[in-house]
Amino acid sequence: MPHRSFPLHPAPAAGLSFTPGLPELRIGLLGLGTVGAGTLAVLRRNHHAIARRTGRHMVVTHVAARNVARAQALAGPDVQVLADAHAVATHPDVDVVVEAVGGTGPALDWVLAALASGKHVVTANKALLAEKGHLVFEAAERHGRVVAFEGAVAVSIPIIKSLREGLGGNRIEWLAGIINGTSNFILSAMRTQGLSFDAALAQAQALGYAEADPAFDIHGHDATHKLTLLAAVAFGMPLRHAQVHTEGIAALTAADSVCAQALGHRIKLLGIARRQPGGVELRVHPAMIPADHLLAQVEGSLNGILVQGDASGPTVHCGAGAGGEQTASAIVADLMDIARLGGHTALQAVPMLGVLPWATEHLPVLPMADVVCRHCLRIPTNTPGALLAPVLGCLHDCGLQTDVITPVPDAANAPGLLVLTRSATERAARQAVATIGALGNVSGPVVRIRVESLT
Amino acid sequence: MPHRSFPLHPAPAAGLSFTPGLPELRIGLLGLGTVGAGTLAVLRRNHHAIARRTGRHMVVTHVAARNVARAQALAGPDVQVLADAHAVATHPDVDVVVEAVGGTGPALDWVLAALASGKHVVTANKALLAEKGHLVFEAAERHGRVVAFEGAVAVSIPIIKSLREGLGGNRIEWLAGIINGTSNFILSAMRTQGLSFDAALAQAQALGYAEADPAFDIHGHDATHKLTLLAAVAFGMPLRHAQVHTEGIAALTAADSVCAQALGHRIKLLGIARRQPGGVELRVHPAMIPADHLLAQVEGSLNGILVQGDASGPTVHCGAGAGGEQTASAIVADLMDIARLGGHTALQAVPMLGVLPWATEHLPVLPMADVVCRHCLRIPTNTPGALLAPVLGCLHDCGLQTDVITPVPDAANAPGLLVLTRSATERAARQAVATIGALGNVSGPVVRIRVESLT
Numbered sequence: 078m079p080h081r082s083f084p085l086h087p088a089p090a091a092g093l094s095f096t097p098g099l100p101e102l103r104i105g106l107l108g109l110g111t112v113g114a115g116t117l118a119v120l121r122r123n124h125h126a127i128a129r130r131t132g133r134h135m136v137v138t139h140v141a142a143r144n145v146a147r148a149q150a151l152a153g154p155d156v157q158v159l160a161d162a163h164a165v166a167t168h169p170d171v172d173v174v175v176e177a178v179g180g181t182g183p184a185l186d187w188v189l190a191a192l193a194s195g196k197h198v199v200t201a202n203k204a205l206l207a208e209k210g211h212l213v214f215e216a217a218e219r220h221g222r223v224v225a226f227e228g229a230v231a232v233s234i235p236i237i238k239s240l241r242e243g244l245g246g247n248r249i250e251w252l253a254g255i256i257n258g259t260s261n262f263i264l265s266a267m268r269t270q271g272l273s274f275d276a277a278l279a280q281a282q283a284l285g286y287a288e289a290d291p292a293f294d295i296h297g298h299d300a301t302h303k304l305t306l307l308a309a310v311a312f313g314m315p316l317r318h319a320q321v322h323t324e325g326i327a328a329l330t331a332a333d334s335v336c337a338q339a340l341g342h343r344i345k346l347l348g349i350a351r352r353q354p355g356g357v358e359l360r361v362h363p364a365m366i367p368a369d370h371l372l373a374q375v376e377g378s379l380n381g382i383l384v385q386g387d388a389s390g391p392t393v394h395c396g397a398g399a400g401g402e403q404t405a406s407a408i409v410a411d412l413m414d415i416a417r418l419g420g421h422t423a424l425q426a427v428p429m430l431g432v433l434p435w436a437t438e439h440l441p442v443l444p445m446a447d448v449v450c451r452h453c454l455r456i457p458t459n460t461p462g463a464l465l466a467p468v469l470g471c472l473h474d475c476g477l478q479t480d481v482i483t484p485v486p487d488a489a490n491a492p493g494l495l496v497l498t499r500s501a502t503e504r505a506a507r508q509a510v511a512t513i514g515a516l517g518n519v520s521g522p523v524v525r526i527r528v529e530s531l532t
Numbered sequence: 533m534p535h536r537s538f539p540l541h542p543a544p545a546a547g548l549s550f551t552p553g554l555p556e557l558r559i560g561l562l563g564l565g566t567v568g569a570g571t572l573a574v575l576r577r578n579h580h581a582i583a584r585r586t587g588r589h590m591v592v593t594h595v596a597a598r599n600v601a602r603a604q605a606l607a608g609p610d611v612q613v614l615a616d617a618h619a620v621a622t623h624p625d626v627d628v629v630v631e632a633v634g635g636t637g638p639a640l641d642w643v644l645a646a647l648a649s650g651k652h653v654v655t656a657n658k659a660l661l662a663e664k665g666h667l668v669f670e671a672a673e674r675h676g677r678v679v680a681f682e683g684a685v686a687v688s689i690p691i692i693k694s695l696r697e698g699l700g701g702n703r704i705e706w707l708a709g710i711i712n713g714t715s716n717f718i719l720s721a722m723r724t725q726g727l728s729f730d731a732a733l734a735q736a737q738a739l740g741y742a743e744a745d746p747a748f749d750i751h752g753h754d755a756t757h758k759l760t761l762l763a764a765v766a767f768g769m770p771l772r773h774a775q776v777h778t779e780g781i782a783a784l785t786a787a788d789s790v791c792a793q794a795l796g797h798r799i800k801l802l803g804i805a806r807r808q809p810g811g812v813e814l815r816v817h818p819a820m821i822p823a824d825h826l827l828a829q830v831e832g833s834l835n836g837i838l839v840q841g842d843a844s845g846p847t848v849h850c851g852a853g854a855g856g857e858q859t860a861s862a863i864v865a866d867l868m869d870i871a872r873l874g875g876h877t878a879l880q881a882v883p884m885l886g887v888l889p890w891a892t893e894h895l896p897v898l899p900m901a902d903v904v905c906r907h908c909l910r911i912p913t914n915t916p917g918a919l920l921a922p923v924l925g926c927l928h929d930c931g932l933q934t935d936v937i938t939p940v941p942d943a944a945n946a947p948g949l950l951v952l953t954r955s956a957t958e959r960a961a962r963q964a965v966a967t968i969g970a971l972g973n974v975s976g977p978v979v980r981i982r983v984e985s986l987t
Contacts, residue, residue, distance in 0.1 A: 119843045123703055129768055129891035130700050130883065227698065233844035235698020243682065243690020245585050246864025248578055313584055371850060374829045388574045389688035389861035392851035395826060396844060406844035409701025417882065427872065428585065436584035 099132055102416045105139040105171035105196070107162045107187055109148045112201060112228075113140070113177035115401025116408050117152060127409065133416040135409075141165040166191040173415055175408060176200040185209050188224070192216045197418075199411040201228030201404050207302035210309075210316040214429050223415060223426050228407030230303040231256055231380040233396035235410065240310045240384065241431045247386030249311040251351035253531055254382035255375050256303040258398035259294035260326050260346040262286040264363075265376040267334045268343060274329055286378050296325035297346065297361045304348035308359055311350060311384070312440060313432030317359060320442040324362040332491035333524060336455055337365045339486040340497055343373040344526065356441035358448050364529045365453055372531060383531060446504040451528035452477075454496040455485060456513055457521035461494045467516050468494060475509040477501045493520075497528065554587055557871045560594040560626035560651070562617045562642055564603045567656060567683075568595070568632035570856025571863050572607060582864065588871040590864075596620040621646040628870055630863055631655040640664050647671045647679070652873075654866040656683030656859050662757035665764075665771040669884050678870060678881050683862030685758040686711055686835040688851035690865065695765045695839065696886045702841030704766040706806035708986055709837035710830050711758040713853035714749035715781050715801040717741040719818075720831045722789045723798060729784055741833050751780035752801065752816045759803035763814055766805060766839070767895060768887030772814060775897040779817035787946035788979060791910055792820045794941040795952055795983075798828045802984065811896035813903050820908055820983045827986060838986060901959040906983035907932070909951040910940060911968055912976035916949045922971050923949060930964040932956045948975075952983065 104120070106113050120127070120135050127135055141162035142148030149158040159165055166174050166187040174191040178184045181204050188205070189212065191198050198217070200206065206213060206226055217224045227237045231254070240249065255261050259281060266277040278295065281287035293299050305318040326346050337344045342365035351358040366373050371393050375381030380398030385391050397403040418426055428434070458464050461484045472479055481497035498506070510523045559575070561568050575582070575590050582590055596617035597603030604613040614620055621629050621642040629646040633639045636659050643660070644667065646653050653672070655661070661668060661681055672679045682692045686709065695704065710716050714736060721732040733750065736742035748754050760773040781801050792799045797820035806813040821828050826848050830836030835853030840846050852858040873881055883889070913919050916939045927934055936952035953961070965978045 115843070119701055123701060123842070126703055126768075127701060129887040129893075130696070132888050233841075233847055235694045235847075238693065238698045239690050241585070242868065243693045243865050244861060245868050246574055246578060246582060246861055248581055313581075369829075371826075371829055374824075374826055386688075386861060387578070388570070388857040388864070390852045390855070390858055392688055392690075392849070394847070394849055396847035400845070402843040403845055406699060406701055406841060409843070410698050413697065413700050432584040433587050438584075 099128055099134050101134045101136050102412065103136055103138045103170055103172045104412065105141070105165040105168055105174045106137050106177060107141045107165060107174060108177035108179070109140055109142045109151060110177065111401040112404045112408070113175070114151060115405035116175060116177060119402055119405040119409050123409070127413065131413050131416045135412055135416065139165045139168055139171055162187050163190055166196070167194040171196060173197045173199060173412060175412070176202060179204070181205050181208050185212070188213055189216050192220045192222050192224070195220065195222065197223045197225070197415045199225045199408050199415070201226065201232065201408060203229040203299070203302040203306060207305040207316060207318040217429060218434055223418065224429055225411035225414060226306065227411050228404045230306055231382060231394070231396065231398050232400065232407050233403040234380060234382065234394045235407070236307070236382050236394050237310055238410070239394060240307065241427050244384060244386050244389055244392065247388050250385045250387060251349065252307060252311055252382060252384045253372065253529065254304070254307065254348045254380070255345050255372060256348050256380055256382065256398065257294050257300040257346055258378035258380055259287045259291060260300070261375070261380070262378045263295070264326060264329070264344055264346065267329070267331060268338065271331055273331050274327065295327045297323040300346060300348045300361045304350060304359060304361055307348065307382070308350035308357065310431040312352065312357060313430070313436060313438050314357065314440040315437060317442050320359060322360040322362065322445040326363050329363060330491070332485065332487050333455060333526060335487040336453065336485060336495050337526070338368070339495070340365065340453065340481065341368050342366060342528065343368050345372065347529065349529070353443055356443040359442050360445060360448065362527060364527045366529050366531055370531055446502065446507070448503045449500050451500055451530070452498045452506040453526045453528050454498070454510065454513070455491070455524040456494040456496065456519055457491065458493050458518050459520060460518050461485070461492065464494055464516065464518055468496065468513055471512040471516070472496070472498065472509055475505050475512060477505055477509050554583055554589050556589045556591050557867065558591055558593045558625055558627045559867065560596070560620040560623055560629045561592050561632060562596045562620060562629060563632035563634070564595055564597045564606060565632065566856040567859045567863070568630070569606060570860035571630060571632060574857055574860040574864055578864070582868065586868050586871045590867055590871065594620045594623055594626055617642050618645055621651070622649040626651060628652045628654060628867060630867070631657060634659070636660050636663050640667070643668055643679070644671050647675045647677050650675065650677065652678045652680070652870045654680045654863050654870070656681065656687065656863060658684040658754070658757040658761060662760040662771060662773045672884060673889055678873065679884055680866035680869060681761065682866050683859045685761055686837060686849070686851065686853050687855065687862050688858040689835060689837065689849045690862070691762070691837050691849050692765055693865070694849060695762065696882050699839060699841050699844055699847065702843050705840045705842060706804070707762060707766055707837060707839045708802050708804045708827065708984065709759070709762065710800050710827060710835055711803050711837065711853065712749050712752070712755040712801055713833035713835055714742045714746060715755070716830070716835070717833045718750070719781060719784070719799055719801065722784070722786060723793065726786055728786050729782065750782045752778040755801060755803045755816045759805060759814060759816055762803065762837070763805035763812065765886040767807065767812060768885070768891060768893050769812065769895040770892060772897050775814060777815040777817065777900040781818050784818060785946070787940065787942045788910060788981060790942040791908065791940060791950050792981070793823070794950070795820065795908065795936065796823050797821060797983065798823050799981065800827065804984070808898055811898040814897050815900060815903065818981055820981055821986055825986055901957065901962070903958045904955050906955055906985070907953045907961040908981045908983050909953070909965065909968070910946070910979040911949040911951065911974055912946065913948050913973050914975060915973050916947065919949055919971065919973055923951065923968055926967040926971065927951070927953065927964055930960050930967060932960055932964050
């Protein structure tokens with residue numbers, strides 16, 4: 078590192094009036110929906126502030142949109158709007174392509190075409206990266222370009238940067254995140270208003286927190302995409318989307334919410350990635366967490382992620398998980414990183430997936446059956462007293478120790494027995510559920526919710 | 533940005549076995565106390581993980597310590613330990629200097645000497661940077677070197693990076709932080725255990741959360757140093773340490789804590805930086821915040837910072853605020869950033885104080901008397917009923933509107949009247965306190981605590 082003694086950041090020729098004289102970063106924007114329009118709005122509103130931070134003018138020069146006339150009206154006369162996204166993705170006058178189309182179909186082709194044409198790419202498309210990331214990141218490496226994706230996880234929270242850089246000196250032991258705002262809104266409404274799942278979902282839809290077709294969110298798939306990216310970046314491991322154990326929240330009832338509160342807990346849909354001897358756990362499922370834990374206070378549509386580093390200890394990162402400008406906040410930050418790379422310094426870029434490609438650690442994903450945690454069982458029955466002994470017998474036979482066994486507090490609506498076990502494997506807990514379910518006087522399916530202490 | 537089509541991150545010659553073949557980053561460590569020893573430990577324990585992320589071997593080659601024998605025993609035979617910190621700071625075989633000495637005396641000389649010798653500097657010394665930062669950052673600019681200071685604020689939380697980079701596309705409207713762990717521990721203990729200030733301080737000292745001389749923490753000076761740095765980075769403004777309004781927590785009593793709870797609030801020592809028309813507010817003082825706000829849940833020695841960006845909305849960042857390895861987490865992250873700069877790319881460095889030096893905005897710090905918030909007054913008296921009318925009269929005369937006026941709930945220990953006003957200037961609130969204090973039947977000083985809604 079030889080010593081150069083000249084100013085680190087020379088002022089532009091025009092001096093303090095920085096509007097002229099700074100080089101441009103020319104952006105091609107694919108899609109002008111919520112995220113695309115939000116990005117355009119933030120880049121324009123904060124144009125000068127961004128120039129003050131980067132020394133570059135960021136200019137959206139090209140937009141691809143299906144409805145050209147509408148997009149042209151929105152983007153204004155200085156932007157060239159085309160219906161042909163491929164043409165924008167490969168346009169010689171574009172330095173960086175922002176993909177705001179979504180999905181894993183044409184978006185993949187356009188991203189690959191942009192990389193092959195020498196563009197850096199910024200995207201918030203978690204489905205694309207979680208499912209097709211091996212193609213995308215390999216192409217980026219081959220072409221010496223960067224694919225940045227801060228907006229793909231917990232949009233307003235700079236969690237990708239925190240894992241890759243700010244906490245990069247740590248060995249990350251585990252992380253647990255509330256990373257689907259729709260599910261969190263529904264669970265919060267169920268708890269605070271005593272709503273059924275269906276009523277809470279309807280409320281979320283009415284308020285714009287859930288899509289008309291909510292399947293992707295409530296069945297955990299969206300959280301699984303995000304967890305795949307978080308785990309890769311935290312552990313320096315490949316994208317293991319297909320191996321994430323995924324459960325959603327659609328089977329939860331108001332009674333489950335009441336039981337959790339009776340045990341001093343709240344139910345959250347968590348994405349958990351945890352190092353263990355021999356591999357990593359990757360799982361998305363509802364979990365009870367202590368009501369006084371900081372993550373339990375992340376309510377409504379907010380996202381929150383706890384990262385446990387070996388040196389840092391726990392850090393918790395909270396913020397909006399969706400929204401046009403909230404996603405734009407991340408996209409613009411990625412553009413600023415790219416602006417700082419300049420033309421000749423891509424070799425110094427932060428590795429896209431956390432570690433340098435040759436250093437990827439091929440950590441196996443551990444079988445879900447081996448995962449250990451506490452379990453809460455809700456056993457529907459009209460005769461809880463009579464079931465006490467047989468249930469304890471089943472638990473004992475399956476090797477489960479019991480911390481709490483008590484009638485369900487919401488007995489009027491959901492009579493039954495409530496059990497809180499000590500730590501046990503998923504395998505043992507499943508066996509206990511099956512055995513107890515086959516007992517006489519059990520009047521419906523046994524509900525099991527995992528209990529995480531987050532320590 | 534011309535297109536180069538070759539791998540972004542070529543593997544080292546040795547292939548997957550990366551131990552040989554990677555270039556070194558040679559570190560000179562000034563001080564081997566808690567922070568210095570923590571940094572050495574983390575760099576060694578996570579040596580391979582850091583190499584996987586940066587492509588560099590980080591090696592502490594030199595240590596400066598007063599007790600050379602002790603330091604040599606701790607650092608081991610591969611490290612050259614010297615008593616002469618200046619010699620380490622300027623040593624030709626050192627690339628980066630980590631200053632872990634503390635204070636604003638010799639540390640300043642050594643940092644300046646290191647920069648003049650062409651070293652980058654990493655420091656967690658908030659006092660040095662808040663008070664002498666104009667000298668330090670100017671020298672760094674002049675010599676084309678970087679001074680990195682993630683560890684100077686809320687050590688384990690990558691808040692400097694989040695403000696400068698991850699949220700860098702935002703116009704930051706305001707931020708509010710619990711940035712002194714000692715004070716937060718004391719306030720939490722007062723609330724949860726009903727302790728007096730003195731008893732809570734004694735507990736903090738017994739548990740190692742407060743120094744033997746706690747003045748610097750409990751009087752707000754430490755938080756002021758951190759707020760100075762946060763505001764500079766968030767707003768792109770100069771370091772305005774001397775202009776921060778600073779109050780500590782030493783005057784708070786158990787009765788204040790009880791009153792806050794009765795009003796649905798908790799007391800926190802906050803550092804607040806807020807844009808206003810015409811300038812910024814910079815202030816450190818105790819404040820009541822709503823008990824169900826996420827920041828109110830940041831308890832014990834934890835730190836938490838809320839950042840309000842125009843695009844991101846609110847984000848909250850929590851974690852440890854002190855500790856050797858927790859600080860090392862930040863210092864190593866800074867070293868990783870520097871490792872990625874390489875020798876020839878310092879021009880692309882993220883500006884140390886958020887914006888490029890020529891773009892610094894010389895925002896004036898607004899007078900404290902103009903700050904507007906709600907106010908809580910506790911008026912000691914044995915005849916609250918008789919004081920009601922005169923107090924309301926005083927409030928009215930000073931232009932203050934009243935939301936709540938009620939006897940102090942902890943009347944046995946601290947009989948009095950409790951008042952919660954609507955938003956009013958500091959000037960009006962001070963006048964009200966003075967006027968009420970002069971009333972007959974007021975049996976002690978009127979206590980005023982500002983109330984912040986954090987919206």
